[in-house]
Amino acid sequence: MNNSNYSDNQKITVAIDCVIFGFDSEKLNLLLFKRKVNPFKGSWSLIGEVLENDLSLDESANEILFKLTGLENIYLKQLKTYGELNRDPAERVISIVYFSLIRVDELLLKEIENKDAKWFALNDVPELILDHSDMVKDSIVELRNMAKDQPLGFELLPKLFTLPQLQTLYECIYNTKFDSRNFRKKILSLNVLEKTNLKDKSTSRKGAFLFGFKENISDDNQKNSDTYNTKDVFQF
Amino acid sequence: MNNSNYSDNQKITVAIDCVIFGFDSEKLNLLLFKRKVNPFKGSWSLIGEVLENDLSLDESANEILFKLTGLENIYLKQLKTYGELNRDPAERVISIVYFSLIRVDELLLKEIENKDAKWFALNDVPELILDHSDMVKDSIVELRNMAKDQPLGFELLPKLFTLPQLQTLYECIYNTKFDSRNFRKKILSLNVLEKTNLKDKSTSRKGAFLFGFKENISDDNQKNSDTYNTKDVFQF
DNA sequence: CCAAAAGTGTTAAGCATACACCCATGC
DNA sequence: GCATGGGTGTATGCTTAACACTTTTGG
Numbered sequence: 426m427n428n429s430n431y432s433d434n435q436k437i438t439v440a441i442d443c444v445i446f447g448f449d450s451e452k453l454n455l456l457l458f459k460r461k462v463n464p465f466k467g468s469w470s471l472i473g474e475v476l477e478n479d480l481s482l483d484e485s486a487n488e489i490l491f492k493l494t495g496l497e498n499i500y501l502k503q504l505k506t507y508g509e510l511n512r513d514p515a516e517r518v519i520s521i522v523y524f525s526l527i528r529v530d531e532l533l534l535k536e537i538e539n540k541d542a543k544w545f546a547l548n549d550v551p552e553l554i555l556d557h558s559d560m561v562k563d564s565i566v567e568l569r570n571m572a573k574d575q576p577l578g579f580e581l582l583p584k585l586f587t588l589p590q591l592q593t594l595y596e597c598i599y600n601t602k603f604d605s606r607n608f609r610k611k612i613l614s615l616n617v618l619e620k621t622n623l624k625d626k627s628t629s630r631k632g633a634f635l636f637g638f639k640e641n642i643s644d645d646n647q648k649n650s651d652t653y654n655t656k657d658v659f660q661f
Numbered sequence: 662m663n664n665s666n667y668s669d670n671q672k673i674t675v676a677i678d679c680v681i682f683g684f685d686s687e688k689l690n691l692l693l694f695k696r697k698v699n700p701f702k703g704s705w706s707l708i709g710e711v712l713e714n715d716l717s718l719d720e721s722a723n724e725i726l727f728k729l730t731g732l733e734n735i736y737l738k739q740l741k742t743y744g745e746l747n748r749d750p751a752e753r754v755i756s757i758v759y760f761s762l763i764r765v766d767e768l769l770l771k772e773i774e775n776k777d778a779k780w781f782a783l784n785d786v787p788e789l790i791l792d793h794s795d796m797v798k799d800s801i802v803e804l805r806n807m808a809k810d811q812p813l814g815f816e817l818l819p820k821l822f823t824l825p826q827l828q829t830l831y832e833c834i835y836n837t838k839f840d841s842r843n844f845r846k847k848i849l850s851l852n853v854l855e856k857t858n859l860k861d862k863s864t865s866r867k868g869a870f871l872f873g874f875k876e877n878i879s880d881d882n883q884k885n886s887d888t889y890n891t892k893d894v895f896q897f
Numbered sequence: 898c899c900a901a902a903a904g905t906g907t908t909a910a911g912c913a914t915a916c917a918c919c920c921a922t923g924c
Numbered sequence: 925g926c927a928t929g930g931g932t933g934t935a936t937g938c939t940t941a942a943c944a945c946t947t948t949t950g951g
Contacts, residue, residue, distance in 0.1 A: 429674050430751045431698065432711040438665050439673050439755065462667065475668040478753060482744035506742045506757050508718035515666045517714060519675065521742050521755075589930070606932070607914070614912095629929040630922035825903070842905070843941065850939095865902040866949040 440520045441486050442473035442557070443501060444564040445494075447529035447544055450590055450628075453597045454529060454544040455561065456537065457551070458493055464515050465554045471561075472542070473520065486523040494542045501525050502571075504564055512556050524564040528584060547597075565598075572598055587625050587633035588612070676756045677722050678709035678793070679737060680800040681730075683765035683780055686826055686864075689833045690765060690780040691797065692773070693787070694729055700751050701790045707797075708778070709756065722759040730778045737761045738807075740800055748792050760800040764820060783833075801834075808834055823861050823869035824848070 429435070445456035457469045474489045476482070486501045501523040508519035529544065537544070545551065553561070572595065592608050612618065619639045624632035665671070681692035696706040710725045712718070722737045737759040744755035765780065773780070781787065789797070808831065828844050848854065855875045860868035 431674050431676070431754065434714070435674060435711055436665075436714055437675050437712060438667050438671060439675060440667070475671055476673060476744075476755075478670070478672055479746065481746050482742060482755065503741055505739055506718065508712075508757070510715065510717050518667065519712075519718065519757075521744070587930090604915075605930085606916085609931080611913085626922085630924080631920070631928080631930050632922075633930060823903090840942075841903085842943085845904080846906095847940085862949090866951080867901080867903050867947070868949080869903060 436517060438516060438518045439476040440473055440518050441476055441482065441489055442471040442520050442522045442560060443486055443490050444471055444504070444522060444524035444560055445490070445496070445499075446524070446526040446547070446564070446568065448526060448594050448597065449529040450593065453547040455547050455550050456494065457543055457545055457553070459541045459543075460554065461541075468554045469543075469545075469551045470554045471522075471557045476521070482521055483523075486521075494537050494540055496527070496537070499525050499527055502567075504560070504567055507556055507560065509556070520560075522560050522564070524567065526568060568598055585621060585623065585625075585635035585637050587628075587635055589628070589633050590625075591636075672753060674752060674754045675712040676709055676754050677712055677718065677725055678707040678756050678758045678796060679722055679726050680707055680740070680758060680760035680797055681726070681732070681735075682760070682762040682783070682800070682804065684762065684830050684833065685765040686829065689783040691783050691786050692730065692778055692780055693789070695777045695779075696790065697777075704790045705779075705781075705787045706790045707758075707793045712757070718757055719759075722757075730773050730776055732763070732773070735761050735763055738803075740796070740803055743792055743796065745792070756796075758796050758800070760803065762804060804834055821857060821859065821861075821871035821873050823864075823871055825864070825869050826861075827872075 447454040447456060456472065458472050460466055460468050460470045472490055472493050474493070477485050477488065480488060482503065483501065486503075487497075487499070490496050490499060490501065502525065504522040504524050506519055506521045510517070512518065512520075550561070552558075588609055589605070591612065592603060592605060595608070596602055617639055618636045621635045621637060623635040625635055626632035683690040683692060692708065693705040694708050696702055696704050708726055708729050710729070712721050713724065716724060718739065719737065722739075723733075723735070726732050726735060726737065738761065740758040740760050742755055742757045746753070748754065748756075786797070788794075824845055825841070827848065828839060828841060831844070832838055853875055854872045857871045857873060859871040861871055862868040
């Protein structure tokens with residue numbers, strides 16, 4: 426009973442789950458959490474809990490992520506809501522799923538692992554509870570869609586990165602290889618990256634220039650949303 | 662109190678709302694419903710109600726749409742879930758939004774209007790309650806995204822249509838005009854439409870050929886999802 | 898025979914692809 | 925001086941954009 430204007434007898438629990446991808450300059454990883462409640466206590470699951478009464482969906486997702494992993498100020502994007510009838514054997518639960526892609530560095534790596542959370546290489550993920558594998562699969566599809574439209578901001582954005590790193594990230598997301606000349610041509614033609622004079626020498630003797638995102642995105646690459654041509658419309 | 666394993670005190674109502682666009686060969690329309698409950702009783706709203714305990718999200722969306730409008734067997738796609746804290750002044754409600762694009766014909770038009778539902782031209786929609794206008798705006802964005810990837814199946818699919826009609830539909834969705842020669846070239850090159858020998862003479866003396874979707878989509882236009890090139894990845 | 902909408906083809910420009918070598922540096 | 929990864933240019937083919945006239949037929 427929830428004593429509601431709209432429904433006196435709705436018995437549905439609302440939960441939030443977070444799919445957190447981490448890029449470590451080499452491969453994509455997935456952040457999992459050792460579940461603390463029954464059923465499936467002790468199994469690996471996405472980062473999730475029930476929705477708080479007094480937090481918006483976005484706020485609650487951030488809060489849960491912080492509580493379970495210590496990660497803070499991460500941009501989380503809503504993916505979709507899962508609500509099959511028996512997706513959770515214990516009771517009727519619908520889950521609103523968020524996802525993000527962040528950069529994993531050493532520091533972050535240890536901090537997180539103190540908290541019963543653990544990074545797994547994406548192609549070495551253990552069996553997940555409930556429909557969590559679907560959530561991960563759907564997130565990857567969405568990740569690919571998003572990477573099309575913006576040169577992958579996410580939480581990589583604040584940091585500087587090299588073009589070979591960015592290319593590796595794209596290759597991980599799409600699970601393929603790109604020609605480096607074409608990749609650079611394309612990504613630079615977007616006019617959103619800014620070269621710095623700094624070099625990252627951690628992966629080669631020659632070193633690779635670091636890039637950041639441009640501040641003023643106010644440029645000619647802004648599209649007037651009232652004009653479309655057939656090229657904009659059909660993109661296969 | 663909902664007597665749950667996971668949470669004893671969650672007080673959140675879950676609702677479903679449907680954004681139904683209707684194309685009448687000329688323009689896009691939006692289906693609205695005169696709200697039957699307080700607050701805002703009598704105002705125009707999207708088609709929505711609380712989620713049923715024993716229906717999945719998809720099922721409940723279909724059921725609500727049927728109950729309030731008589732529309733049946735409509736493909737509904739989940740858009741996203743709205744959950745700001747005070748989006749509904751009466752109580753905490755989160756709303757899972759679905760949308761669809763259907764074909765409006767005469768018959769449908771009258772049937773629906775017997776039910777307190779009404780079609781409004783998209784650029785002549787009355788003020789909507791709560792955050793329903795956001796839902797409509799977001800649906801249009803999603804509609805545009807989807808129209809890119811498939812030549813607009815939705816509920817137009819089962820019927821035959823002429824290319825000028827299809828072009829008009831696209832022009833409505835994108836709110837622009839296309840060159841008919843380029844539009845036809847492009848859409849036919851996709852190899853998913855099949856010309857019939859039938860002509861629709863309702864809009865011209867000459868008549869326009871009717872097309873349908875091909876049955877066997879098994880063709881060379883199927884993309885192997887494990888191969889990508891820069892063109893697939895960056896689509897601006 | 899005329900009005901009104903359907904249907905068609907070509908050219909030029911831009912973009913994606915494929916492909917191979919030089920560069921800078923630390924050791 | 926050499927091994928390693930970073931960085932660059934060009935020719936070819938494909939896709940898109942721009943553009944105007946002919947066809948059909950009911951009245």
